[in-house]
Amino acid sequence: xxxxxxxxxxxxxxxxxxxxxxxxxxxxxxxxxxxxxxxxxxxxxxxxxxxxxxxxxxxxxxxxxxxxxxxxxxxxxxxxxxxxxxxxxxxxxxxxxxxxxxxxxxxxxxxxxxxxxxxxxxxxxxxxxxxxxxxxxxxxxxxxxxxxxxxxxxxxxxxxxxxxxxxxxxxxxxxxxxxxxxxxxxxxxxxxxxxxxxxxxxxxxxxxxxxxxxxxxxxxxxxxxxxxxxxxxxxxxxxxxxxxxxxxxxxxxxxxxxxxxxxxxxxxxxxxxxxxxxxxxxxxxxxxxxxxxxxxxxxxxxxxxxxxxxxxxxxxxxxxxxxxxxxxxxxxxxxxxxxxxxxxxxxxxxxxxxxxxxxxxxxxxxxxxxxxxxxxxxxxxxxxxxxxxxxxxxxxxxxxxxxxxxxxxxxxxxxxxxxxxxxxxxxxxxxxxxxxxxxxxxxxxxxxxxxxxxxxxxxxxxxxxxxxxxxxxxxxxxxxxxxxxxxxxxxxxxxxxxxxxxxxxx
Numbered sequence: 001x002x003x004x005x006x007x008x009x010x011x012x013x014x015x016x017x018x019x020x021x022x023x024x025x026x027x028x029x030x031x032x033x034x035x036x037x038x039x040x041x042x043x044x045x046x047x048x049x050x051x052x053x054x055x056x057x058x059x060x061x062x063x064x065x066x067x068x069x070x071x072x073x074x075x076x077x078x079x080x081x082x083x084x085x086x087x088x089x090x091x092x093x094x095x096x097x098x099x100x101x102x103x104x105x106x107x108x109x110x111x112x113x114x115x116x117x118x119x120x121x122x123x124x125x126x127x128x129x130x131x132x133x134x135x136x137x138x139x140x141x142x143x144x145x146x147x148x149x150x151x152x153x154x155x156x157x158x159x160x161x162x163x164x165x166x167x168x169x170x171x172x173x174x175x176x177x178x179x180x181x182x183x184x185x186x187x188x189x190x191x192x193x194x195x196x197x198x199x200x201x202x203x204x205x206x207x208x209x210x211x212x213x214x215x216x217x218x219x220x221x222x223x224x225x226x227x228x229x230x231x232x233x234x235x236x237x238x239x240x241x242x243x244x245x246x247x248x249x250x251x252x253x254x255x256x257x258x259x260x261x262x263x264x265x266x267x268x269x270x271x272x273x274x275x276x277x278x279x280x281x282x283x284x285x286x287x288x289x290x291x292x293x294x295x296x297x298x299x300x301x302x303x304x305x306x307x308x309x310x311x312x313x314x315x316x317x318x319x320x321x322x323x324x325x326x327x328x329x330x331x332x333x334x335x336x337x338x339x340x341x342x343x344x345x346x347x348x349x350x351x352x353x354x355x356x357x358x359x360x361x362x363x364x365x366x367x368x369x370x371x372x373x374x375x376x377x378x379x380x381x382x383x384x385x386x387x388x389x390x391x392x393x394x395x396x397x398x399x400x401x402x403x404x405x406x407x408x409x410x411x412x413x414x415x416x417x418x419x420x421x422x423x424x425x426x427x428x429x430x431x432x433x434x435x436x437x438x439x440x441x442x443x444x445x446x447x448x449x450x451x452x453x454x455x456x457x458x459x460x461x462x463x464x465x466x467x468x469x470x471x472x473x474x475x476x477x478x479x480x481x482x483x484x485x486x487x488x489x490x491x492x493x494x495x496x497x498x499x500x501x502x503x504x505x506x
Contacts, residue, residue, distance in 0.1 A: 215318025
């Protein structure tokens with residue numbers, strides 16, 4: 001072959017190679033350009049999550065989409081979403097409290113929620129939850145305007161106790177209300193921790209104090225939510241049930257005898273945790289997640305290396321029964337905006353995320369990267385790769401999984417790595433407490449009048465309850481009747497009638 005021919009071939013090959021690269025680059029650029037951006041609002045802490053990790057990337061590459069995730073602070077999320085919609089900045093997928101909320105009713109009345117009942121592309125994702133009885137209350141006349149977020153019945157608040165203090169006193173964990181009172185008296189009088197200004201029970205805010213009311217009423221004490229439960233042949237809110245008065249008497253006794261933290265009216269949620277971590281308190285009621293156990297129990301161990309903590313499991317037996325304050329199986333809904341131009345694409349993505357394969361991704365990460373499947377069929381985590389992505393919520397580092405879990409579902413039940421402290425205690429307690437979980441009988445209740453009624457009733461209720469507990473008003477027949485009369489004037493009979501209609505029609 002002559003040199004001339006060789007030169008011609010070389011030039012041709014170079015041109016072909018160059019054009020191939022240009023074509024590939026152009027194709028890649030076009031693919032990136034054609035990616036659909038799906039805007040998603042997530043309750044969480046803005047700026048604390050790594051949006052570029054490989055779990056997000058796996059979803060984006062699979063569906064050729066860009067996940068535009070916007071985090072809103074939890075207690076500001078509803079107003080933040082409202083502002084977005086008012087400004088024409090339409091989120092494709094956003095969180096909603098569900099059919100039991102005024103917000104849901106408002107969105108439905110305004111035509112903002114897409115009816116997805118007939119738009120789900122497969123039977124392996126979202127549709128699986130349509131026929132699940134625990135989620136049935138979220139449907140509206142057989143139609144679905146979102147899909148459930150769920151918790152598998154995670155227990156929510158438990159009593160944490162200094163086990164080493166009980167050991168020093170030769171006492172067991174309390175089983176009954178009387179046992180609980182006896183334990184607090186022993187902490188006060190015998191001071192097993194030898195601390196100044198001992199606090200037998202550290203609780204701060206009426207929210208946590210009222211957790212004890214279910215021992216007397218058998219009704220979930222959802223402050224501000226007006227939970228209802230059976231009383232005789234009807235249903236009543238927990239704060240008018242006969243046992244609620246007994247709860248007030250019991251709590252007032254704890255206050256007057258110096259058994260309850262005098263700071264309880266302040267409403268500083270973390271204050272009670274700080275006091276038990278600091279070694280001053282013998283018991284508290286606090287959130288129940290694996291990460292909280294690590295913060296509270298681990299904090300106590302840092303303060304006092306020989307200290308031991310325990311949870312009161314099974315729950316306290318009271319006159320109203322033996323119940324545990326737990327989350328409902330459904331934690332609200334994720335909904336799709338009816339006017340989204342990307343509606344079907346968004347549904348396709350989230351339908352897959354709720355399949356078994358999709359759940360493995362946001363629970364454990366990318367197979368072969370964040371985990372492998374062991375010989376027993378269970379995931380074996382690669383914590384080094386998890387840390388690379390800055391995703392501590394992948395299994396093993398928190399009570400939730402990846403941030404995608406917040407817009408798909410919540411799993412809390414499966415075992416975490418054995419080297420993680422307190423996780424064994426957490427998962428054992430979940431199973432032990434599950435049979436005692438107390439659920440609101442009015443779950444799913446919604447009505448346009450409910451918000452104003454609840455606001456008026458709550459103002460009256462809190463004013464009277466605080467007066468009872470602070471000792472400004474005696475807890476006797478006359479004052480209890482005045483309290484009930486005030487609630488009636490605030491609209492309680494109307495609220496009860498609406499709730500009863502909901503329960504009977506469900």
